[in-house]
Amino acid sequence: MSDAVDPRIDSPGREGLTGTARSSVYEPAAEREQITLPPDGRPDSAQPAWRGDFPVDWPADQYVARRDFTRFLVLTSLAFTVGQWWIAAQQWWRERRGLLPLKRIARLDDVAPGSVLTFAYPGENDPCFLVRRRDGTLLAYGQKCTHLSCAVIPDPDRGVIRCPCHEGLFDLGSGRPIAGPPPRPLPRVTLEVRRGEVYATGIEERTV
Amino acid sequence: MATPARGFTREQRTTIVYGILGFVVVLVVLQLWLLTATMNAFLGGDRAVVLPAALVSTGCLALNAGLLRYLRRLERAATRAPAR
Numbered sequence: 001m002s003d004a005v006d007p008r009i010d011s012p013g014r015e016g017l018t019g020t021a022r023s024s025v026y027e028p029a030a031e032r033e034q035i036t037l038p039p040d041g042r043p044d045s046a047q048p049a050w051r052g053d054f055p056v057d058w059p060a061d062q063y064v065a066r067r068d069f070t071r072f073l074v075l076t077s078l079a080f081t082v083g084q085w086w087i088a089a090q091q092w093w094r095e096r097r098g099l100l101p102l103k104r105i106a107r108l109d110d111v112a113p114g115s116v117l118t119f120a121y122p123g124e125n126d127p128c129f130l131v132r133r134r135d136g137t138l139l140a141y142g143q144k145c146t147h148l149s150c151a152v153i154p155d156p157d158r159g160v161i162r163c164p165c166h167e168g169l170f171d172l173g174s175g176r177p178i179a180g181p182p183p184r185p186l187p188r189v190t191l192e193v194r195r196g197e198v199y200a201t202g203i204e205e206r207t208v
Numbered sequence: 209m210a211t212p213a214r215g216f217t218r219e220q221r222t223t224i225v226y227g228i229l230g231f232v233v234v235l236v237v238l239q240l241w242l243l244t245a246t247m248n249a250f251l252g253g254d255r256a257v258v259l260p261a262a263l264v265s266t267g268c269l270a271l272n273a274g275l276l277r278y279l280r281r282l283e284r285a286a287t288r289a290p291a292r
Contacts, residue, residue, distance in 0.1 A: 045287050052283075063222045066229055067279060073232045074272045080239040081269040084262040087250050091258045146251070184252045205253025 105130055105191075105198045111138070116154050118143065121189055121200045128189050130198065131156050131172065138198060140189035141175050147182040161186065176208075184208075221282055228275045235268045 038047050053068075055061045100122045111117055117130045127143040131154050141161065145152050150165035154172060161170040168180030175186040188204040216224065246261040 052287075059218060059222065063218055063225060066222065066225045067283075070225060070229045070232055070276060070279065073229070073236050074269075074276045077232070077236050077239055077269045077272045080236070080243050081262075081265045083243050084239075084246060084258075084265040087246055088258050088262045091250065091255050095255075183248060187253075205251070207249060207252030207254050 100200075100202045102192075103200045105140075105200055108193055108196050108198055111198065114156050116156065119200070122203065127151065128200070129154055130189075130191075133172075138191050138193070139172065139175075140191050140200065141170075142187040142189065142203070144186075145182055146177070146184040146186060147180070152186065175206075216282060216286055218286070221286060224282060225279060228279055231275060232272050235272055239265050239268050 038044070038051060044052075053064060055064050103119075103121055105119045105121075106117055111130060111132045113132050113134050113136060115132055119128055119130060120126055121128045121140075128140055129143050129152075130138065130140045132138055133156055141152075141154075143151050145163040145165065145168055147163065147166060147168055150163050152161045152163045152168070152170065154161045156172065159172045160178070161172055161175070162168070163170075163180065163182065166181050168182040169178050170176060170182065170186055171178050175188050177183070177185060185206045185208070188206070189200050190202045190204055192199045192201050242261050242265055246257055249255075249257045
């Protein structure tokens with residue numbers, strides 16, 4: 001012990017540190033990398049790949065957990081990219097489909113002022129509704145709410161379209177959302193009246 | 209990306225993985241926002257943004273995959289190098 005403790009007050013580089021131990025008396029500290037040794041005692045480079053994924057000590061576990069989370073996020077990134085290209089494919093498909101067909105909905109005389117008529121346009125699984133207001137104007141919208149696709153209910157007397165699922169409210173005149181969670185206006189079906197018959201001619205989608 | 213000339217210690221690699229994780233989180237959040245905004249625009253009939261958004265998202269994925277590849281190379285270099 002007497003060798004370990006430096007009693008001198010003027011040792012070079014240790015001035016004023018009298019009575020303390022020189023650093024050379026301690027065992028060199030092991031690197032963290034060397035704390036955990038594989039059970040078979042072979043070096044890391046000789047270990048099977050899977051052993052690196054099942055660490056024993058905390059620092060290694062922390063590293064593996066962050067690395068695996070990074071991998072998971074990159075997989076998520078791949079999923080988002082696939083989603084983007086799926087939307088692009090849908091767009092391509094719609095553009096390829098071309099103009100929507102002309103479809104007869106009803107005779108004008110069969111739609112009384114203040115009444116509502118449902119129909120499907122452009123496909124059989126695209127529900128829409130036609131409203132004839134008291135002043136005689138015709139309006140038609142897609143019936144799926146832009147929030148979560150619930151069927152909306154028009155109320156011509158109050159001049160609104162209501163979604164019963166989450167109390168969304170649209171303006172009947174424009175189809176724009178006026179209350180509740182719907183983020184976009186209802187798609188508007190463009191109409192044409194020919195020789196007393198009402199026809200759907202296309203769909204107008206809007207973001208605002 | 210260049211292969212690291214020497215193996216980093218595990219502590220150094222942990223610091224690097226934290227940095228990479230930070231970048232990847234930011235890029236993934238950006239992609240999520242991009243996807244929801246594109247979906248909203250697409251459903252609203254605004255088709256102009258779809259292709260540019262898909263390209264930007266692909267760029268983000270390429271960056272993320274490159275960072276992951278760099279991490280893998282770091283690990284390989286550390287495994288090959290003698291214990292430090």
